Amino acid sequence: MNNVSAPAVTLRNVSRTYGDPTNPIHALRDVSVDIRRSEFTAIMGPSGSGKSTLMNVVAGLDEATSGQIWLGQNPIVGLGDTARTILRRTNIGFVFQSFNLVPTLSAEENIRLPFVLAGRKPTADQEAWIEHLVIALGLRDRLGHLPSELSGGQQQRVAIVRALAGRPTIILADEPTGALDTRTGREVLTLLTTAAREYGQGIAMVTHDPVAASYADRILVLADGRIVGEYRGLNPRQISDLLINLQEVSA
Numbered sequence: 697m698n699n700v701s702a703p704a705v706t707l708r709n710v711s712r713t714y715g716d717p718t719n720p721i722h723a724l725r726d727v728s729v730d731i732r733r734s735e736f737t738a739i740m741g742p743s744g745s746g747k748s749t750l751m752n753v754v755a756g757l758d759e760a761t762s763g764q765i766w767l768g769q770n771p772i773v774g775l776g777d778t779a780r781t782i783l784r785r786t787n788i789g790f791v792f793q794s795f796n797l798v799p800t801l802s803a804e805e806n807i808r809l810p811f812v813l814a815g816r817k818p819t820a821d822q823e824a825w826i827e828h829l830v831i832a833l834g835l836r837d838r839l840g841h842l843p844s845e846l847s848g849g850q851q852q853r854v855a856i857v858r859a860l861a862g863r864p865t866i867i868l869a870d871e872p873t874g875a876l877d878t879r880t881g882r883e884v885l886t887l888l889t890t891a892a893r894e895y896g897q898g899i900a901m902v903t904h905d906p907v908a909a910s911y912a913d914r915i916l917v918l919a920d921g922r923i924v925g926e927y928r929g930l931n932p933r934q935i936s937d938l939l940i941n942l943q944e945v946s947a
């Protein structure tokens with residue numbers, strides 16, 4: 697099981713610069729932050745503030761220009777492609793706005809895909825966990841269906857079971873409710889909250905939506921590549937005021 701007191705993700709002095717050195721674009725500037733286990737963290741900020749870059753460097757899909765990043769205890773900066781891929785497979789679950797299910801595979805095959813890709817069979821423990829998640833998320837009768845035969849909310853629940861199945865160090869979610877209607881979106885957010893509170897699952901979610909962010913335990917706000925604020929216990933109104941003020945300051 698995860699060690700609750702240890703951070704899921706640690707960034708120290710992480711910068712990511714694009715473009716040519718004479719005219720650099722600073723997507724991340726000297727970011728140091730811990731993203732904790734058992735906590736649902738929302739990452740917010742204006743367009744271009746560095747949210748996707750932050751997720752990508754944590755996932756090892758992009759390389760930091762400088763600084764250090766750990767997934768659990770494992771440093772990811774400086775690893776080769778293969779080692780990074782293995783680390784990503786075992787430590788990160790992804791949930792995207794577009795669900796990212798394989799259209800030709802059934803719900804069950806999609807859920808099991810990370811195990812297939814990693815070339816390992818789920819242990820008895822993992823089988824029991826998958827079974828528990830499938831029942832808890834109301835997917836038992838849908839396992840044989842293709843994604844096209846499922847509603848948006850059901851597809852996102854399949855993606856969430858897939859992300860939770862391997863008990864990753866962190867789930868990275870990018871606008872997970874962006875394609876869902878309000879009610880289904882709230883169900884998905886409640887599910888993520890439950891995953892953090894009851895299953896101890898670390899979750900980092902990028903969102904522009906103040907309602908979605910209000911479900912998180914903690915909100916990190918990025919502006920111009922830096923973390924400029926950290927908040928807890930805000931309601932959607934307070935969150936949207938915060939973002940409006942931020943945009944006015946940077947305008």
Ligand SMILES: Nc1ncnc2c1ncn2[C@@H]1O[C@H](COP(=O)(O)OP(=O)(O)OP(=O)(O)O)[C@@H](O)[C@H]1O
Binds near residue numbers: 742748
């Ligand atoms: N591959 C790239 N090459 C050059 N510049 C990039 C690249 N990726 C991102 N950037 C720049 O880095 C900055 C941060 O981009 P990023 O995509 O992380 O922002 P974001 O907060 O996710 O924005 P949005 O909310 O619009 O998705 C922006 O100025 C962007 O133009």
